[in-house]
Amino acid sequence: MSEAVPAKEAAALDAADGLAAKRAGFDLDDGVVYLDGNSLGALPRGVAGRLSDVVGREWGRLRIRSWEESGWWTAPERVGDRIGGLIGAAPGQVVAGDSTSVNVFKAVVAAIRLTDTGVRDEVLVDAATFPTDGYIARSAARMTGCRIRAVDAADMAREAGPRTAVALVNHVDYRTGRLHDLPAVTAAVRAAGARTVWDLCHSAGALPVHLDAAGADFAVGCTYKYLNGGPGAPAFLYVRRALQDRFDSPLPGWNSHADPFAMDPAYAPADGAARGRVGTPEILSLLALDAALDVWDGVDLAAVRAKSLALTDFFLRCVEAYVPRGRVESVTPEAHGERGSQVSLRCAAGPAGGAGDVMAELIRRGVVGDFRRPDVLRFGFTPLYTRFADAERAARVLGEVLEGMQGR
Ligand SMILES: Cc1ncc(COP(=O)(O)O)c(C=O)c1O
Ligand SMILES: Nc1ccccc1C(=O)C[C@H](N)C(=O)O
Numbered sequence: 363m364s365e366a367v368p369a370k371e372a373a374a375l376d377a378a379d380g381l382a383a384k385r386a387g388f389d390l391d392d393g394v395v396y397l398d399g400n401s402l403g404a405l406p407r408g409v410a411g412r413l414s415d416v417v418g419r420e421w422g423r424l425r426i427r428s429w430e431e432s433g434w435w436t437a438p439e440r441v442g443d444r445i446g447g448l449i450g451a452a453p454g455q456v457v458a459g460d461s462t463s464v465n466v467f468k469a470v471v472a473a474i475r476l477t478d479t480g481v482r483d484e485v486l487v488d489a490a491t492f493p494t495d496g497y498i499a500r501s502a503a504r505m506t507g508c509r510i511r512a513v514d515a516a517d518m519a520r521e522a523g524p525r526t527a528v529a530l531v532n533h534v535d536y537r538t539g540r541l542h543d544l545p546a547v548t549a550a551v552r553a554a555g556a557r558t559v560w561d562l563c564h565s566a567g568a569l570p571v572h573l574d575a576a577g578a579d580f581a582v583g584c585t586y587k588y589l590n591g592g593p594g595a596p597a598f599l600y601v602r603r604a605l606q607d608r609f610d611s612p613l614p615g616w617n618s619h620a621d622p623f624a625m626d627p628a629y630a631p632a633d634g635a636a637r638g639r640v641g642t643p644e645i646l647s648l649l650a651l652d653a654a655l656d657v658w659d660g661v662d663l664a665a666v667r668a669k670s671l672a673l674t675d676f677f678l679r680c681v682e683a684y685v686p687r688g689r690v691e692s693v694t695p696e697a698h699g700e701r702g703s704q705v706s707l708r709c710a711a712g713p714a715g716g717a718g719d720v721m722a723e724l725i726r727r728g729v730v731g732d733f734r735r736p737d738v739l740r741f742g743f744t745p746l747y748t749r750f751a752d753a754e755r756a757a758r759v760l761g762e763v764l765e766g767m768q769g770r
Contacts, residue, residue: 400742403590412653519550534702591651684761
């Protein structure tokens with residue numbers, strides 16, 4: 363591929379892109395190629411106006427009345443249902459709130475409480491997990507008399523056995539971008555008599571997820587990446603409907619009580635998704651998220667997936683065309699069925715510095731990805747606002763940076 367070819371091809375791909383108009387819904391500028399939406403999604407344009415109304419009118423004027431009149435009290439379930447629509451969950455099974463870490467705790471402990479730990483005392487965690495999941499699972503295991511076994515997520519299906527209580531799996535690996543087979547792992551873990559907890563941080567909003575259809579037991583995820591909810595936006599918790607009546611939360615706050623304002627000293631759990639609540643919802647960030655979710659109106663996740671794969675394929679081809687041979691190596695699977703919505707390039711240290719220096723230079727030149735120690739350059743592709751021209755420019759600038767650093 364000569365240098366002019368990818369740029370021409372990018373223009374043609376952008377012209378044919380059915381999702382191209384969605385970019386206008388985000389506050390982005392053409393000076394920067396933003397490929398870090400897998401860490402913090404860009405700002406949807408509707409958020410500032412909505413938040414200004416929430417602060418100025420709902421809080422400022424209505425004050426306490428807003429819990430009822432502005433629908434604040436029921437926002438966690440309402441926003442949860444909107445997220446549910448993007449992860450294949452029928453209404454009434456998802457609640458928004460707390461952080462992913464906290465929701466991992468609720469789900470793992472609740473899953474253990476559904477089993478006889480005299481028989482099943484093993485918690486399987488994905489060996490390459492995002493660290494917080496592993497830390498929380500370990501603590502949950504200690505608290506419940508279980509033990510942790512770390513296994514490759516790719517082997518999870520065959521590792522689940524008669525001692526397994528629960529398997530905690532990342533749907534997409536944060537470092538490599540590898541997508542795991544949610545339906546197959548869920549079915550295998552269930553066949554072994556155990557429960558699944560899926561971490562959807564890197565798949566919710568990035569690709570179609572079919573939780574109900576797969577029979578997943580629990581799922582958690584954050585909303586500040588591909589769902590663009592903003593820094594520290596509330597996370598979510600999915601509890602499969604059939605398990606809701608037996609869901610025994612380890613954090614039974616007053617917000618998950620059947621009648622919170624009874625202020626009853628005795629706890630009686632609410633029915634449905636509300637049982638996953640803990641304390642007072644984080645209204646400002648929850649309603650920012652609610653506004654951010656408007657960008658999904660009318661979006662077909664199959665089209666999002668198709669564009670995501672086309673973008674990452676194209677980026678990989680551009681890298682091949684522009685980057686000096688042997689300088690980077692993709693650790694993201696080639697196979698579409700095993701790829702999330704990012705490309706991770708391993709970049710060994712050269713004479714002028716390592717991957718961290720390369721990413722710093724890329725950012726200086728207007729291409730924002732991120733760096734994961736020791737040697738991974740991560741590029742996240744958010745199909746709602748990333749253009750093929752962005753992929754081309756990112757690869758071209760990466761090539762220039764690496765070429766420039768070669769001799770120095
Ligand atoms: C897979 C995964 N799980 C969990 C988290 C973090 O969870 P929390 O929302 O608690 O910070 C992240 C990223 O921050 C993540 O990538
Ligand atoms: N929440 C954050 C706050 C600050 C900086 C990064 C994050 C991330 O989300 C990192 C991300 N989970 C990752 O996959 O590396």
